[in-house]
Amino acid sequence: MPDRPLNATAASLLGFLHERPMTGWDLVATAELLIGDFWSLTRSQVYRELAAMAASGLVEAGESGARDARPFTVTAAGRAAFADWAAQEPGPETIRFPLLLAVGFGRHLPAGRLAASLAAHRVEHEKRLQRYGELAAAVSDDPFATATLDFGRHYEQAVLGWFDALPAAVTQA
Amino acid sequence: MPDRPLNATAASLLGFLHERPMTGWDLVATAELLIGDFWSLTRSQVYRELAAMAASGLVEAGESGARDARPFTVTAAGRAAFADWAAQEPGPETIRFPLLLAVGFGRHLPAGRLAASLAAHRVEHEKRLQRYGELAAAVSDDPFATATLDFGRHYEQAVLGWFDALPAAVTQA
DNA sequence: TGGTACATGTAACATGTTACATGATTAG
DNA sequence: CTAATCATGTAACATGTTACATGTACCA
Numbered sequence: 547m548p549d550r551p552l553n554a555t556a557a558s559l560l561g562f563l564h565e566r567p568m569t570g571w572d573l574v575a576t577a578e579l580l581i582g583d584f585w586s587l588t589r590s591q592v593y594r595e596l597a598a599m600a601a602s603g604l605v606e607a608g609e610s611g612a613r614d615a616r617p618f619t620v621t622a623a624g625r626a627a628f629a630d631w632a633a634q635e636p637g638p639e640t641i642r643f644p645l646l647l648a649v650g651f652g653r654h655l656p657a658g659r660l661a662a663s664l665a666a667h668r669v670e671h672e673k674r675l676q677r678y679g680e681l682a683a684a685v686s687d688d689p690f691a692t693a694t695l696d697f698g699r700h701y702e703q704a705v706l707g708w709f710d711a712l713p714a715a716v717t718q719a
Numbered sequence: 720m721p722d723r724p725l726n727a728t729a730a731s732l733l734g735f736l737h738e739r740p741m742t743g744w745d746l747v748a749t750a751e752l753l754i755g756d757f758w759s760l761t762r763s764q765v766y767r768e769l770a771a772m773a774a775s776g777l778v779e780a781g782e783s784g785a786r787d788a789r790p791f792t793v794t795a796a797g798r799a800a801f802a803d804w805a806a807q808e809p810g811p812e813t814i815r816f817p818l819l820l821a822v823g824f825g826r827h828l829p830a831g832r833l834a835a836s837l838a839a840h841r842v843e844h845e846k847r848l849q850r851y852g853e854l855a856a857a858v859s860d861d862p863f864a865t866a867t868l869d870f871g872r873h874y875e876q877a878v879l880g881w882f883d884a885l886p887a888a889v890t891q892a
Numbered sequence: 893t894g895g896t897a898c899a900t901g902t903a904a905c906a907t908g909t910t911a912c913a914t915g916a917t918t919a920g
Numbered sequence: 921c922t923a924a925t926c927a928t929g930t931a932a933c934a935t936g937t938t939a940c941a942t943g944t945a946c947c948a
Contacts, residue, residue: 704877
């Protein structure tokens with residue numbers, strides 16, 4: 547009974563469970579590390595999806611270990627559901643960038659507001675680029691992880707390039 | 720009674736209404752055109768937000784015109800709410816990119832799946848870059864609209880650059 | 893013994909998506 | 921007259937966020 551195609555968040559959890567059984571906590575940490583930069587999720591969501599997937603037999607909770615830690619294991623049905631998801635064409639990306647809204651409505655912002663926001667965001671993006679650089683060595687043996695990290699680097703470089711190409715009419719607004 | 724800070728979607732609608740009264744339909748079209756590439760919204764959402772904002776006095780429905788068209792006007796309270804929103808520091812962007820999930824889980828995908836997805840997406844991104852190029856002339860008199868469009872160009876160029884730098888280990892998986 | 897990291901979860905709410913349902917106006 | 925476009929909305933559901941509540945184990 548294929549309830550309906552998995553959503554990408556649930557599918558990702560299943561994907562991680564292909565490697566080894568993990569607790570909800572582990573999954574959050576793993577997801578943050580490996581896909582957090584282009585697919586965010588919260589603890590609440592993880593527990594909810596795990597409960598739902600356990601109910602439909604895609605995962606199974608193991609014996610509680612220390613501190614009630616309940617490792618989940620992917621079942622055969624879970625592998626099948628993941629495979630179904632993986633066979634789908636991935637959808638288009640969505641980007642939600644509040645700073646760009648601020649730019650778009652720049653005419654209506656109080657003086658100095660946009661300049662300050664741009665400066666603050668630029669710093670963050672520089673940090674992220676630097677972090678990606680530091681992470682690169684850690685995943686150099688995995689071409690897939692390297693590729694996603696590399697996306698991040700291209701992205702951050704583009705954002706920085708965009709900041710630096712903004713005309714004074716925008717940065718001084 | 721400031722119900723609570725506006726969400727970015729509602730704020731954007733208010734922003735557009737600063738220019739002129741518009742119907743829900745108009746707002747959808749305007750938003751798609753001007754911010755659709757980095758802030759998506761649906762018709763349902765627009766009508767819901769308009770109803771909510773009308774209930775709290777941020778907008779007012781005018782006389783119905785042809786075909787029940789109900790133009791909404793921003794009120795003084797609406798301008799104030801928008802100003803409050805605009806004074807906030809814009810939050811970080813969120814990117815949700817299913818293709819990157821596919822790359823990250825590349826090891827688990829059926830043979831050829833990833834290559835096909837990458838190729839299909841590359842075509843889309845090329846089209847988008849081209850579209851942005853064509854749009855540029857239309858907004859050349861507005862530095863803010865030009866800046867957001869320019870972000871799109873930087874972004875698309877980065878994505879294309881990333882595609883082209885992918886190693887065979889990924890593109891041939 | 894005290895703080896940090898580990899670990900689980902619920903409840904309430906906000907936001908976003910999809911499908912459905914209806915009808916008027918206009919251009920051809 | 922008929923198809924496309926304009927225009928409104930509801931209902932149901934899926935997804936995502938925030939705040940709250942609880943307790944254990946480890947390390948210094």
